[in-house]
Amino acid sequence: MKTHNQKAWFFVLPVLFLVAFNALVPMMTVVNYSVQETFGNNLFFWQGLDWFENILRSDRFHAALGRQFLFTGLILLIEVPLGIAIALSMPRKGVWVSVCLVAMALPMLIPWNVVGAMWNIFTLPKIGLAGYFLNDVLGVNYNMTQDPVAAWVTIIVMDAWHWTSLVVLLSYAGLVSIPEAYYQAAKTDGASNWSIFRYIQLPKMKTVLTIAILLRFMDSFNIYTEPFVLTGGGPGNSTTLLSIDLVKIALGQFDLGPAAAMSLIYFAITLLVSWLFYTLMNKDNLN
C-alpha cells in the first residue's frame, strides 16, 4: 500500500513546472486568440465565441474532421488486428526474437518527415520501386498526385508501415508474459487454438492493447508531418486531415482567431475520445 505523504509534491514540482511552462502559457495564448480578432499591428478586438461558432458551422471543418475520423478509423481497423496477428506468429525465444524486434522498431525511429520523403521516393511513378511496379509491371494506373483514392491508399499503407510495429511490440510483450502453464493447461483441457486465443491470450493482452489503441488513436488523430510531406493534403483537399488544415489556416492564411478556436475544439475532441476509450476499456477491469 502507498503511504500518504504531502511532501511527495516536492518530487513532482520540477515536472510540474516544466510541463506547465510548455502547456499552460501556449494554451493561454491560444485561448486568448480564440476570442479575439486581429488586423495586425498587435491590435486585437474582442470577438466572443464567434470563432467557435463559425468553425463548428463551417463545411470545411466538418470535411476535415470527417476525413480525420475516416483516417483514424481505417488505420485502427488495419493496424490492431494485423499487429496482433504478427505478434501471435512471432517466435517466443532465441536470437530471432531480437532480430525481429529491432527490425520492427526501426520505422518508428525515423524522423516523421523522412518517413514522408521516403514514401514519396518509394511511390514516385517511373522512379520509385512501388510506383514502377504498380504502373509498369502490374499495369495499374497509380498516381498519387492526381488520384485521391491512390493518395488515400498510400497514406494508409504508409501509416501501417510506420506504426503497426507499435501494436506488434505491445501485444508481444503481453504474450510473453503469459506463463507456460496456461498453454499446458489449455492443451490438457483440449482447447482449440481459437479458444486459447480467446480465453488466454486476448485477456492477457488487454492492458497492453488498451495502451496500443490509445496511443494509436492519439497519434493518428494528431498526425501532420508524414501526410503533409507525402501528399501536401492533396490532390485537392482529399487528404487534408485536421492538423494539415489547421496549419494552413494558422500559418498559411494567418487567421489566428479561427485557427486558435479550431485548435481548442480539436484538442477537446482528442481529449474526449481518449477519455471515452480509456474509461470504456477500464470498466471491465473494475468489475
Add this chain to the structure above:
Amino acid sequence: MAKITLSNLRHSYYPAPEKRDDYALKNIDLDWEDGGAYALLGPSGCGKTTLLNIISGLLTPSEGRILFDGKDVTDWTPGRRNIAQVFQFPVIYDTMTVYDNLAFPLRNRGVDPAHIDRRVQEIARLLEVENMLDRRASGLSPDNKQKLSMGRGLVRDDVNVVMFDEPLTVIDPHLKWKLRSKLKELHQRVKHTMIYVTHDQTEALTFADQVVVMDEGEIVQIGTPVDLFARPAHTFVGHFIGSPGMNVLPCELRNRGAFFQGSPVPLEGPVRADASGRAEIGIRPEFVTISDAGLDAVVVKVSDVGRHNVVQAMVGDTKLAAIIEGDVPHKGESVKLSFRQDQTRLYCDGWLATEI
C-alpha cells in the same frame, strides 16, 4: 482410467547427450496402477516435473515409451491422452465464470450440455464452490482458484490420470491441510489415478498410498509411507524422509561386520555377500537411546521441538541426532548412546546392504 506404464524412459534437455549426467531422467521403469494415489517425492531439480510432463505429453522423452493400458501413447498430444494436470500456480480462465471454467474441458470435447451441467454441479459440490458458480473466476481467492484448477481436472469422468505439480505452493499454510484432506477425500470418491508431485514429505506421506522417491533423475524407492520410514532402501530416502532424517554414519566393513569409530555395531541382519564400496550405518534418531553402556558421546545441542527433544551429540568426529523423550542431558555432558539393533542397517554406496 488406465494403468500407466513407463518403459525405459530417458530424457535429456541437451540435443546430443553424452555422459550419464546429461540426462535429467536416467532410465525410469515404472507402473502406475489404475486408481492409485501416488506421490512423486524428491528435492527440487530431481526430475519430478520432467517425468510429469512426459506422462502428460508436454515433453517427448529422448528414449523409451509410455503406455496407457498397454497402448503406446508416446507420440500422442496431451489433448488426446485425456489426462488432467494441476499446476503450481492456479491456472484459471480469468474472463470466464467459475461455472464456465469447470465446463470448459467438457465443452471442448463436445459433451452434451445436460451431462456437462450434472458434472459441473457435482464437482462444484465436492469442492465446496457451488455458491460461487456465477462469479467471475478472476475475483476468487488463491485457494479457491487452485480448487477451480483441480476441479477442471476432475470434471471429466473418463480422464486417465490427474496430475498435481506441487499444487499447494501458493496456498496459505492454514489452508494447506484443508485442501490436502479435500484431495484425499476426492480421490476416494472419484477413484481416478492421481499423481502428486511434491518436495514436501508431509504432503506426500499424507496424500499417497504409494510414494515414489526420486533423486538426481533416478527412482530410489517405491513404497508405502510406512515402508519408506521403516526401511529406507537408500540413504537418500532415509535422510530425506523423517525429521530429523536418518543418521548416516561412515563406518568400516571388516569380516562382514560394521565398525563405527573403532567399536563393533550390531546390525539388523547379515550383510549381503556382494556388499562392497563406501560403507555407512543408517539409524533413525527415533531408535538412538541414552543408556548405561554404548558409544561415548558429548552432547553439543539440545532442542525442544514440542513432544520430544532432539539431542545432537558428537561421537568422535561424527555428529549424531537422537530423539529423546523424558529427561534430557545438558549441553556439554558426556553420555553413552546405544542403537536399537533391529533398526540398525548397513548401506554400501548408498544402497541398503543388510538382509533380514
Add this chain to the structure above:
Amino acid sequence: MQKRHIVPVLYILFLMLPIYWLVAMSFKTTGEILSGFSLFPQTWTLDNYRTIFTDPTWYWGYINSILYVSINTVISMVVALPAAYAFSRYNFLGDKHLFFWLLTNRMAPAAVFALPFFQLYSAVGLFDTHIAVALAHCLFNIPLAVWILEGFMQSIPKELDETAYVDGYSFPRFFITIFVPTIKAGVGVAAFFCFMFSWVELLLAKTLTAVAAKPIAATMTKTASSAGYELGLLAAAGTLTIIPGAIVIYFVRNYIARGFAMGRV
C-alpha cells in the same frame, strides 16, 4: 522454421522495402535516378554523402539534432525520476488528477502549439537555440518518461526502500546508489523513448529554429523544396537519420518489448 513464421518474415520484408529503396537511391547519381528504374545502383557513388559531410549547413543539422535530443533526454530523465518515484510510492493531494493531466499533454496536437510556442520562446529570448527545442519537447517526453518509469517502479517492492532506510541510508543516497540501478532497465527504456520522440518530432523543432539550431530533418525539407529534385542527396540525408535510431534500438533490444508496454505487463 515453422509455417506461421512466414507472417513476421513477410512483414519485415515489407518494412525493409522502402528503407532499402531510400538507401539504394542514396548511392545513385542524379542522372541515374532521373533516367528511369533500376533495382540496384548501376554506378555506385558516394557524392551524395560527400556533399553532406563537407557542407556545414548539412552536417551542422546533424549536430544540432543530436544536441537538442541529448539535452532533452537528460532533462526529462532528471526530473521524471523523482516524480515517478513519488507517484509510485506515495498518495498525495491531487496525485491522480496531476497524473492524468500530465498524460493529456501527449494528446495535444503539436500543430496547436506551433504558433504559441514560437511566440513564447521568442518572448523569453530562446528562439533558435538548442535549449528551446529541448525544453519544448519536454511537453510530451516528460509525461511519457514519468509514465514508463512509474510502471517499472511499481514492480519494485517497497521493502527495498524500507530495508535501505533501516540500514541507515539517507534518501538521496538510497535513490542514487540503490533504487535507480535497480530499475536501470526502466531508465534505459524511458531514455530510449525520450530520444526517439525528440528525434522523430519535427514540427516544433522546425518552428523554434531558424539557422543556429536547425535540425537535420528540417534542412532536408528545405532542400527537397528549394533545390528541386536532388533526390540522391535527400535519400542520403534520410539514410543518415536512420542510423542514430538503429544504434539506440540496439542498446535496448532486450527490453524493447517490455519497454513498449511501458513496464505494464
